[in-house]
Amino acid sequence: MSHTAHIRSHRKPRRSASTIAMRAGVAGGVLSTLAVAGASGSANAAEPVTQTLELPTLTADVATQVAQSADATQLAAANYELQAERDAAAANAAKQAKADLAEAKKKAAEAKKKAEEAARKEAAARASRAAARTTLSASVGSTGASVSTSTSSATGSAATVLAFAKAQIGKSYVLGASGPNAWDCSGLVQAAFKQVGIDLPRVSQDQSTAGTQVSLSNLQPGDILYWGSAGSGAYHVAIYAGDGMFVGAQNPSTGIVEKPLSYDPPTGAVRVL
Template identity: 55%
Template sequence: MSLTAHIPSHRKPRRSASKLAVRAGVAGGVLSTLAMAGTASATPSAEPAHETTLEMPVLNMDLAAEVSSSVAKAAENTRAAAVDGELNALEESARTGAAAEAKKAKEDAQQKADAEQKAKEEADRKAESERANRSSARASLSAKSASAPSEGSSSQGSGTVSAPATGSAAAIVNFARAQVGKAYVTGGTGPSSFDCSGLVQAAYRQAGISLPRMSQAQSSAGTSVSLNALQPGDILYWGAKGSAYHVAVYVGGGKFVGAQNSSTGIVERSLSYDKPTGAVRVL
């Protein structure tokens, strides 16, 4: 064993280098702080520290103009789109309205055509009925004429009287002939248009004679005369006496003047054109 083995060492233990460095840094920092404080207190007249400000960026004017232009363009596009939408709506409404009007016009035209066709058919039917009635009346008259002598045949002889009209008869005949060429209108009593009984009534009014308005009553006025013994001014009728459907004025010479229908108007015709059923004399 060594002689120095139990002699204690009086040297302090070594500190690590890292701890020494930390302590040295701390000490240096403290001393530096104290030095700065002292310097600051020793120079009170030092200039104050200036405040630092940040400069804000300035908006580029070209950029602002471009933004404004874009906004304006967007607004214009929106307005144009709205206008286009409104125009499209108006065009659609116009098309719809035009289609509805065209459909209604077509329906109205069809209804009018149907009504005209119906009226024509009714007129044709009525004319055919009148022709049939006249044919029946003629057949009946022929049968009566064959079975019995005509009234007044013994004194008047055969054929019609063709002597010129005089007095009241002349007034009636002249008026009737003056109306030839005027229109036939149902219910017409003159002066520009007549129906059959309206013409006869107006003609007799020239002689101061008042006749009933309707052909049925006119056919039973006065005294019945034979068609072979007619005189100017006699009233001719078609159909049964008292229910005749047509009348006219005998004007002499085997002719009559009558308001026939809407197609012919007032005409002067021979008795053979449409032979009457009978006649009455009011004068």
């Protein structure tokens, strides 16, 4: 036996022809598959790929919702605009109300001031009349010389004037009235003297200076008596009737009356007859 008989050979064992043929067939199939795949890949690379995106289509319900949302938005905008107009109107109304209130307060203050001034003047006039009444009554009571109390009767024009004036006794006193059913003081005096063709002014202030001033101690029937100061200060007139009496439209509570001079002593007198 050779000394190398048990040494394994380093040569690779020979493959059989069938094995080699099978492997060659497999390899050929793989290569052909890769070739087909490569050709297919080249073909796909040569043609661009187009991708189609399908957008959602608005259905009837969605369209209705969109329309309703638009309407709601428009309505909300209209409501905001209307509210803004109302707020502006309210602000203007408040501003106007504030201005009106200020104007009303101003007018009220002016009216109050005028009323207080008129009240002061009236109080002063009453005080003046009261003082004159006290003085005249005292004079008449003591001597009877301050005022004429003659018993002479009116004659001529004076009688006509007094007849008309006395015919009005019992009628009403109404400020500004000129008859025939109501009179104020100067309206009665003017109408009485018109009976004898004498055209006197309409108001007391002018009638108190229409004739010649005479003293109260020298009165004659038909003289015009006045209260207050002659001219702009005169506030009442009447007609002296003789015997210490006068006829006149006194006030709303008494109407047209005949009273003694001591009832309401006059300040002065004028003579036009």
